[in-house]
Amino acid sequence: MRPFTYERASSIEAAAKVAASNSQAKFIAGGTNLLDLMKLEIETPAHLIDVNDLGLDKIEATSEGGLRIGALVRNTDLAADETVRRDYGLLSRALVAGASGQLRNKATTAGNLLQRTRCPYFYDTNQPCNKRQPGSGCSAIGGFSRQHAVIGTSDACIATHPSDMAVALRTLDATIESVKGDGSRRSIPIADLHRLPGDTPEIETVLEPGEFITAVLLPRPLGGKHIYRKVRDRASYAFALVSVGAVIQPDGTGRVAVGGIAHKPWRVEAADTELPNGARATSRVLLADARSTGQNRFKIDLVERTLGAVIAAAKG
């Protein structure tokens, strides 16, 4: 690990200001992903801004009938929250499908959204990787690519976003609240937060340098059945090959997002309208532009079959 200086932020605005003025600075919250990457010197911040003392660990009702989740709410606490369990069961289900008990106790809501890919070539500093070292090439294309993305990819990168929680938030149409370095605030729909890799896979979100996520907003509850189905290589504590998050109403209408297949949680609103017509019709729209490497072709079938299981479970 490279040496770094450290401060405990005393206010949100001060944290964003320091981070915006120092390109070598990074926020640290739970630290479960950042420290892992710092040990490997994939992340090499010269300054860490500890944001754990900013009082952003509350879950509150909004005047619109939704929920405001503080950026620092731990994954365990979010999954266990009574309102979340009752009204946003999909979110609880996605959270407990991810990581381990120990990690969920540390990992935060904003950190979960901003975690980096688990592409093995991103982690292997001996291999080219456009995300880690822009312009060096993509080792996954033509390499071992069974876990990689099948849609929204580019010639520069086929990495996936690893979060389960983000799939639930995308299904629920959450909004991200943030503060920029100049102190201004903005709201970002979750659909717009994560970018596709394109020619700049190293830029993963639309956040500006120093911009700090303060909360995640959930709109009013949708009702319906909340189902998160995750398919992975072992029964627990593994990243998704494919995951499906869905909210399905008694009449068969609903919405669906898919994890494990793209650089961001994958949702196509036009596919939602196909849900009453079944898994094949829905996945045909969801994956209309899918492009596999061959090794990950199975994911295209797996999305349809997992979605089929979710639709069946919603009827049951």
Next chain:
Amino acid sequence: MHPTQLEISRRDLLISSAATVAAIGIAGGAAAQASRNEMAYTTKLTFTVNEEGRELDVDNRTTLLDALREHLHLTGTKKGCDHGQCGACTVIIDGRRINSCLTLAIMHEGDAITTIEGLGKPDDLHPMQAAFVKHDGFQCGYCTPGQICSSVAMLAEIQANIPSHVTDNLNAEVAITPVEIRERMSGNICRCGAYSNIVDAIIEVAGTKA
């Protein structure tokens, strides 16, 4: 407190490789415009470990795991993968289990940390330690301190009604079942494969608690 000449020379002394010196150069430049704290590559901290107040002055890079093992010589907590994948480093902080390898010591100012040494002593075992012995919940023993710390805090999570991936009904009380225990212990890997005996040990402790 402004950075003194003494602090700077100590820092220079600590740092030997050319690559590291280069990194310091960048950090120093950025930090020169910022406040005093940001100049330090070491930090003083005070926390409680196994109910004993401890004071340390550590390199900022020191993980909690290394602080416990290398600075406080509490070597019961094990370093397995050092990347949060195996659970051998599990300790309990303010009642919650975490991977001590994936957190910085300096982020735990004022915290109360419990390690395997704080759960019980050889002549006064914690019920979970006694149950692991009774049920032979280990072979080589390397993952055992992490398994025991994890299982003690895991049962508290069930009692606090925190759901898991295998919980059927999110709105009912979570039951203590072998399936729940297996799912919740998935962050603790045992290469010897003592899992079934570990579950038996935990079930026994859970039973006597209920």
